[in-house]
Structure formats: C-alpha cells, structure tokens
Amino acid sequence: MTDNRIVQGGELDLESNSLEDVIVNPVTSDSKPVSSFVNGIKNVDMSYLDGRLINYLGAVGGDPSPSYNFIKVYNLLNPEITEIVKSLGNSFFKISDLRYEHSKSGRVVIGDLTLNPEIPYESLKRAIAVSIGDEHVDYFLEEFSDRLEITDETKNIDASKPELQPYLPGIAQVRKLSGKYTIMADVYLLLLTLNPEDREPLTFFFNAARESKVYPFSHKFEAQYTLSENNNADINEYCLTLSDMNTITQNPHIIPFHEIVRIGGENKIKGIAEYTDRLENFRDSLRNIPGP
Amino acid sequence: MTSENKINIPQTKALELIATELARDGYNQSEIKEKLHQAAFLATIESASQTMGSRVAPTPLFRIAYDQDSSSLEFTFLEGKGLVPAKSAIDVDYADFVFASFQCDRVALLSEGITGTGKTYTLEQVLKTVYDADNRRGIRLNTNMSNVLQPYIEGRVDPNEGVLRININKKAVREIAALFIDEQNRGDTNAILGLLDNQVVLATGERAELGLPIPQINVNGKDVKIDFEDEKVKPVAVHSAQNPPNPEYSGARRTDGAVGNRQVRINYPNMALNSGAATINMTEQFNHHHQTFMDLFTVKLANYLDVDTKKIREFLIPQSTKPEEKIRANQEYLNIHAASFDPANARNLFLKSAVESADHIIMLTGGNDLESNFNDELEIAQQWTDELKQYNANFVYNTSVDTKSQLILRIEKVRAAFNEALIERDKTKATKIADALALITRYKKSYEISRENGTSALDEFKTLQAPLTVRDIASAYAIVLNDKVQTKNGTSPVNVINQAFTDYVSLLTNFSSEVYNDEVKFDLNNPDQSIRYLCSYVAVNTIKKDENLKADEYATKMISELNKTSALLRGLDDGSDTKKLLVARVNSDIASLAGFIHQYRREIAEGFNQISPSDKVMPRYVALTDVVKKARNDVKTNYTLPRVERVFGI
16 A cells, blocks of 8 residues: 555536637647758747737737826737637737827837738638537538638638638627737737738747847846736836837847857758848838837 | 663653543544644744753744745745745744754754854754753764764673674664764764664664654543554654865765765854854853753643643653652653654645646756656657547647757756756655645744734644645755755756746646636645646546446547647647646646556446446546556556556545
8 A cells, every 4th residue: 555645636616618629639640849940940839929919919008198197908808709819829910000109108109900811721720620629620621622712721711701701700709809009018919010921930039039038038028918907007017118119129130140040050940041031121120110 | 681771661641641631621532642743842842942042043044935926936045144034934944954853754954064153053952952861862973983873782792702792772772862973974974874764783684773662642532542562663863964075174075975865964054144243142051951941841731732730740850859760751751752753743745736846846857858858758648649549639749848948058057966866765855854844834834823813823833734835845855956966156956946836837827727717826725736637637527427438438538638638738838948848747647647548448437337427526536546546556567657646646
C-alpha cells in the first residue's frame, strides 16, 4: 500500500458539454513539429496575436473626444461572438486608417476596425465548425465546395458571399463590431493594419522579440486590458499616444536590426533581407500617420 | 549488558493524566493526540522564546510573500536583514527552523558561515533550553576526532578474551533527542550520513534506529492506555555547523554531495551590523535554560489543555534534588515531548495544484537540458497519437522551444550552476522543508491573528491546519535548489521558481476559464484546482449519464473529450518557452491517460456499468481511479502509467 498524501478532488460545477466548442485538428501524416524555416516563414503560431485581439475587443476604448478625460469603454464581445472571433482569428479583422485625434490629455491613435471579407481557407473551416461541429466540416466541404466555389485551399475565401451566409450565422453579428475606436497601447494590434498574409511572418518576429523581451517588448507596449466602463483613468495610460508611436518606431525595423539577424540565424530563415524590408515598410507606415 | 546500558521503563503519568482528562471531556483518541500535539508545540516555542528572548538575537533567513489578489509569490533570502513586516508576508528566522526541525521528519540544518558570527550560539541556546543536558550532545570534529558515532558507542573489555569490544550504547540511542556537530567539514563527513539517516551501524553489523521512543496513546471510551512500540521513535534532530571551505579555514572541505542533499544549508549571515548594539548586553553566563523553560512550559501546557497545572508540575518538575527524581521528571517531559513532536503530526497532505506546480519546477530544473525534456514530452504525445489512430485523436504538440531565448538561457544558467543534477532525494528534501515551512507559516499566522483579535493562539493554530499549497512547495524548492547551486556569482534559483509559479498559475487559470466559460481566478487553497484533474474530470463527465455502453463506446467518448482538452491546452502557451514545457508535460500525461483508457477499456467499462448513471461525476471518477490503482499493481506492460497516476494524484 502506498501512503497517498494528495488531497482528492470533488464534484465540480461544470456543464456536461463544457468543451463542445473546442476545435481539434485531425491527425495528419505531417504532424511532426516544425523545426526550421528553411523555405521561408510559415506555420507561425498566431495564437498570441489572436489572444490580444480578443482582449482588445473585450476592453476597447471608445470616444476620446476632448470633452472627456476618461475613456468610454465598449466591450464588443458577448459569449456568442467570442467563440466566432476565436474561430476566425485575427485574419478576419483589420484595423485601417490610423490617425491621431486630440484627447483632453494629448494626441492618441484612432483607427477603423473593419472585417476582412477575404479570409484564409483554414479560418473559414474553423468558422464553419462553430455552426456544424468540427467532426462534420470535412464532409461538408466535400459535399458543398463546388456549389460554394471554395475549391482552392490556397486562396482566400470571400466570407461575405451570400451563399456562405447560411453556414456562417454569426458573421452578421460580428460585422456589427465595425467602427471607429481608440487603439490600445499594445504593439501587437498594429499588426492588424497589415493584410492577413503579411501578418504571419511579421508576427513570427514579434513573437520571437517578445519571448526574448527585446525592444519594443522590453518597454510597456503590452496593454493590460483592465478597463471597465466609466473608468476614470487618464486615456494616456491605456491608449497609444503620439509619443508612444514615436518610441515604437524609433528603430528602422521596429525590432532592432541585430535582433532580427539573431532571430533569423537561430531559426535558419532563408531570405532574411526580404523580411527586414517588410519590417522596415511596416515601421514607415506607422511613422506616417496623419492627424492633428 | 551493564547497568548503565539498561533502558528504564518510561514515566507516562503526565501523559496519562492529560489523555484521561481530555477523554473525560469527550475527546476521542485522534482528537486527544491532535490537541496534545498542538498545545505542546505552542507551549514549547512560547516557553523557549521567552527563555531565550534576551539572549538570542533573531536571524531572519527568508521572506515568503504571497498576494492572493494578484496570485504573485515572492521568495526572498534575507541574509540576516530584518525587514518591516508586510501584509501577506511571513519572515522565517533561524530559530523557527530549529523549532520546526524538532517537529518535522529529519530536517537537518547545516549552518555555514565565517567564524564568530554566532552560527553555533543560537542553536546551542535552543538545544539547551528545550532539552536537559542528558538529551542533547555536541561534538566538535577535527583531524584527530572524526568519530561522529562517539555518543552512541561504549567500549568494554571482554573478560574472557581480554580484548576491547565496541557496542552500541542502547541507553544513548533512546535518550539523545538532538545532536549538534560543529566543524562538520573538518572530519569525515561521510560518517555523518548514517546519523542523517537516523541510524547508527557498527563495523560488527550491530545497528540501531536513533531517537526518543514515541508513547502510543490508546483511548477506549474513557480508558487510557499508554504503551511503546520498538519501531516508533522520534528521529534525532541532527544539526551541524561549519566554516566555508575557503583557504583561510585550514582543513575545512566542501560539503560531500551525499551529506549536502540530506541537509538544509543555511548561509549563516554575519549579523554584527544588523543587530548593532542590541547584542552588547547579551551574555553566555546563564546556565538554567532548561529549568526556566520547564517552569514556563508546564504552566502554558496546562493552560492550553485546561488540565490541573499543579498536577502537571508535580509530574514534570523534580520535587526534590535527588538525582533519581530529576531523571523521573525529565522522563515524564520527554514522553510528552515525543508524543506531541511525533513527525507524523507535521506531515501534511498536498493540494493537487501544489503537486502540479512542483512537477513544473522539476521539469525546469531536472533532466539533462530543457530542450531534451521538452522533446521527450513531444515524443510521448506523438507516439500515443500514432497508437490511438482508430480514435482520430491528435495529441501532437506542433511547436518547438527556442533554446537561445533569454528565458531559456537564464534557466540553463541556473541549472549549470548545480553541483549535481536534481535527484529523488532533493524531491524528498523539498517535501520535508515544505512541511517545515507550512508549520512555521501556520504558527506565525496563529500568533499574528491571536495578537490582532485577542483570540487563543491554540484555536487559531487548529483552524489554520491545511494541506500544503503551491506557496509552501515553491518556497521549499527555492531552498533546495539554492543548496544545489555550487557558486553563486549572481545565480539564484528564485527566478526559476517564480517563472514556474507564474507559468502554472497562468495556464491553470486560462485553461479553467476556457472550460468553465467564465473567468476563473487562482485560489491557493482550492483542493479542486488542477489542470490534470480538470482534464480527467471532463472525460468522465462526458459518460456519467451513459448506461451499459460497450468498452469501445466509453473509450471513444472519453478519448474524444481528452483530445479536446489537449487541443485547448496546446493553444494556451502564449508563445512562452517555459510555458510550452508545462503544456508539453501536461499534454503528454493527458495523451497517456487516453492510451490507458484504450488499453484498459474493458475493465473500465465493467467498473462503469456497475455504477448507475448519475448527474454526479465522482462515482465513475472513483471507479476509473480504482482501475488505475489496480493497474499499478499489475505486471507492468505500460511504462507511461506513472503519468496516469500523476493525473489522478495517487
């Protein structure tokens, strides 16, 4: 007999279908870990960016009009659309037209949150799984792909197609999120200003820089999202300000060049120059934000 | 056997009086033992503190701070510096550890520090206070005197052969409660191993377990009987001191690894600056420690137990100056002491979250290197995925750790500073220290609350009895790992412990929030909070209402649910390299559980079908646990079974 010293658990207050919405990936013949990036950057882990997006939608700052010295908070998520947002991931969302506007305590960054009509094939599968169950998605696509003209897995799909709407019932709800919002002091959100296909490689560098806590992640630019409605905190504490943007974009590539080389070398990335160009262009686009 | 070597029949009248009075008040056997332990423990530390208060300056060693609101843990080595008391923080000083060592199972302290700092003084003061001279021994080692067994042996000339025979002194074996070895590293440190394992073994093969006999209190209704069992002894508390193995201390060697991993090394701070002028009027010229202590102890004990003080004092205080009366009274005290300081009283249960976080600490500090540890886990998950193809379950964790990240490099730096790899004995040592820290935390909190609210410290001490938490176990590992760091050079294992704690709390709360579909906060004392428990629970939750399913049907449903928990977990690493290690470990344990369910599906179905479908999960959860327990005793065919045992906390 063993002398068991561990306290045994008891009944938990849990629904019987608590994991109903969890998406599982089927076993594929190529499910070994990706260990290098010899042929370019792919299969990037986008979960952190997705998580930041969900946090942002859960605590987005609203109207920064000069008459307010606090942020009116819009919580854009409810449990139903949280699941859809999780399934679609960041690829369905875009922030565009960044600009500065005056708040009572200074200039802050504003953007338009819109939904990408074009989403990657994998995102579409996940979104469909929310409504019909993940075990039936492959069967559904086999049967309906021709009719819905979604036969090419390498191409983005227009999620706004009327034919798709019956199978994506939550999409209309998600569309209601579109609007003008302040951008929180979270450097990851800036990746949403890029096209989905450009986000993946840049997210890879962001993830690597964040894990190593190098600039800009050695600074404060990972918002805490602890806002609540009628929060009377200064808007500058939560939102990207002009001064923040100047700090973030002070390096030609956002992440220091030597760090990019380090990350590239450690991961055996071929064609690093292409990515430094992309990071440089990204930084330039952020340096040229219009506004008062 | 000489008359000197004869073991006297123990005096147990005081113990009988206490047990009888408590039995008459309606306490049952286990309640009597518990109350005696709590009362005697508090009476001992209060009386010892009062006796030594003006003679010993405190030496703060650690601060353990835990903030429930932010779930943050801070462990700090104080190096003698007294900090301002902080809310939610417990400061542990050297004397606390000595008191805890009397109560806990073989927590042996090794004080290391430069000469003249008082590292032997404090310990000697405590020993002199709590024990009569006959029950404590001090040995100072040097090149000519390296025999640490000297207190336990006796020589006599064999009258027939005229040669000297060495035997174990059986009286000493049963009367020495504490042993102090000074200058440990100037003698043969290997000889100390036996003492640290609580035994003495002679070259002749003669051996004995060391320690005070523990009286066994048997209560039947109001009848009380006290007896003794040979194998039940309270291990001798062995403490040591030494100078650092630096060139200025000739003959002082580095601590032998096998000795070191049995001891808690205290880097005894030089307190001259911190204590300042407070120690100027302290003098060693005082020799009635134990007498003063007994005067206080008897009154406090009687008060706590609500028994007749006069009678207790008659039993425990010598009533005349005759040597045999002194021996009788001391034996009465030793029996109370041994019964209440039985290490079994200080052994705590563990919360599942404490065990899981310890596992993550082990993952970060054990094995060859972090990358191999990680890859081993991925391999297990991959292999089970291949084995369980028929269920279409995918446990593959498709990621890698960046071995050049600052985080991993920082942890590898700490690992590289270890004098030897993490071993099983380190884990045992951590458990013992966790028991000691939990005890210290508990009595400190009791006095704090009692002072604040004007309540009884004994009542608070009783109320605060609780299983070991993440805080206790993480702090214990900080001490154990600190002992393993050979040369400091700015290397501190505290960062590794903090990382493990942060990873664990974050993954547990994120995962639980997803499963409950509601925000879950970490609760240090919640017995149900555990990632593995939640995974296994939801698997059984999915079949709790099913009736008479076939083995394959039960297996398919549960493995599918485990597959979901695995998918959920794998998405929660936040890209953090250390969290990936935690996710990989839990994930492969979950995959191993899925494998076990497949292998034992017939027995599991039999177990389930004997239990009616229900809204409750526990009946079938217990049935599944029983199958795991049974498999543990089968001829082994599955060597990932320990992972499944880990899931069930058995």
